[in-house]
Amino acid sequence: MTGKIRLLGRTVLWIACVAIAVGYPGYRFARGYIAGTLNEQLRSETASIRQALETAVLQKSVLLKKFALEAGGYCRSGDRAACMSLPERYVAAYAPARGLGLHFQEGTFKDGSGLAVYSFRDEGQPSTIEGPSGDMKTFSQKKEADQVAWLPFRLHPLTGTPTMTAVYPVLTADGRWRGTATCDMEIFELQKLLTARGLPESLTVDLLDEKGIVLASTRPAALMRPVGQNASQNFARTVTTVLSEPAGALSYTEGTVTMRLFFESLPGTGWRILIRTPATEDLRNVKWFWKNDLRIYSCCGFHTVRRTEASRGSEEAVPPDAPRPPRFDVPLKGRRFGPSAPDR
Structure with missing residues (x-):
């Protein structure tokens, strides 16, 4: 009986070791995949915001x-x-x-x-x-x-x-x-461009002028104030880097939370587009982008289109079993589509 218990214990221990050996690398791989996917999504989102702002500035x-x-x-x-x-x-x-x-x-x-x-x-x-x-x-x-x-x-x-x-x-x-x-x-014109993106609360986007004043933001209370006002020292140092570089990806800590930050500059203006999110929200952000973004490929590459509530609803507006309108067969006219002439 004692031998059976020992054998069972060894078997359980062996299974646990195998599960840990397989599961931990799998967990690390999943985290790395999610982080890499989110980085790509945030870069794409930053580029989309920059293009919208460039269009307004160009006008x-x-x-x-x-x-x-x-x-x-x-x-x-x-x-x-x-x-x-x-x-x-x-x-x-x-x-x-x-x-x-x-x-x-x-x-x-x-x-x-x-x-x-x-x-x-x-x-x-x-x-x-x-x-x-x-x-x-x-x-x-x-x-x-x-x-x-x-x-x-x-x-x-x-x-x-x-x-x-x-x-x-x-x-x-x-x-x-x-x-x-x-x-x-007016900065309210810029604000409309950001709010039109419909981003979740886990993502914060700010548009800064060359002095770090918030021109537009997903946080309306931050408008017309220095972006680093009442912020942590880590974030203040990060903002200094953002204002001195044309583009990049940074990370900093807010308490015990690691923050991801991407930024780009708007040519000819000195403005900076800054998007940041807690690393703890990676999976939620990835799911949100998967649900709301549509990537369209062409011979020139690809671009991302934001799905709207109306477009998502239109896909389910007509149930598959709903009666369809009658189809009328209209005879085609013209030499190309008309009946062929009889062979002679």
């Missing part, structure tokens, strides 16, 4: 250049009245033009005057204010480069709206700086 930039070139033509002809009415005309005609300003230095026109006018959309209607929408000295510092430059976050001096301002020079025929055209983007 503003193209509109601003067109606006500045037309203003330069009126300025060269000395038509001050046309310059004065130009911002309001653009705001009324173009949806992306939510706020446009023109600034010309003194002595620009024949009577020795300058110009400072700003038009914006007020409750859907264009409105114009005469006055500078910023410091001309700050604007003139952007005159050297023939490209759109974005100023740091500010409250607009005329409307008080939280704004990001794009600046483009207005030049004379021989290329000398004469004034500045500005185009504003």
Whole structure:
């Protein structure tokens, strides 16, 4: 009897050792697979957010250049009245033009005057204010480069709206700086782009300006504040790295929890897209992306499309056993589809 008990004990111990030997590597493999899958998903999500922001920035930039070139033509002809009415005309005609300003230095026109006018959309209607929408000295510092430059976050001096301002020079025929055209983007426009992604609470996304101010976030309470305010020292050091590098993947600890962080920069703006999540939420995040993302492959590679509640519901909108509408056979006409001619 004692021998049987010993044999049974050895068998159980042997089975336990085999289970541990097989199960632990399997557990490590599963964790590594989930972490690698999530890293790929977060990179894809960061790239999708960057593309949406680039599209919005490009719309503003193209509109601003067109606006500045037309203003330069009126300025060269000395038509001050046309310059004065130009911002309001653009705001009324173009949806992306939510706020446009023109600034010309003194002595620009024949009577020795300058110009400072700003038009914006007020409750859907264009409105114009005469006055500078910023410091001309700050604007003139952007005159050297023939490209759109974005100023740091500010409250607009005329409307008080939280704004990001794009600046483009207005030049004379021989290329000398004469004034500045500005185009504003309210941070609430940026906020809509992030909230439209519909991300779960386990993922935090922030859009930062070059000074670390939160321009848009999945945490509305963080808007217009430094991202590292009231944060841990580990996160503050991580933010310093984010603002000094163009892109990357980092990890840091919040208490006893390891955090994953991915970031990318938005070319031409100095902005940073930052997405982070606790490592303890890896499996939940992977399942969420599997459920809500659709990867479409083509000859040029692949891109990811976010499923919406409507699109997911439409797949089950018509039950398989529901009666179908009658089918009508319409005779095809034309030489190609008509009955063939009899053989002769």
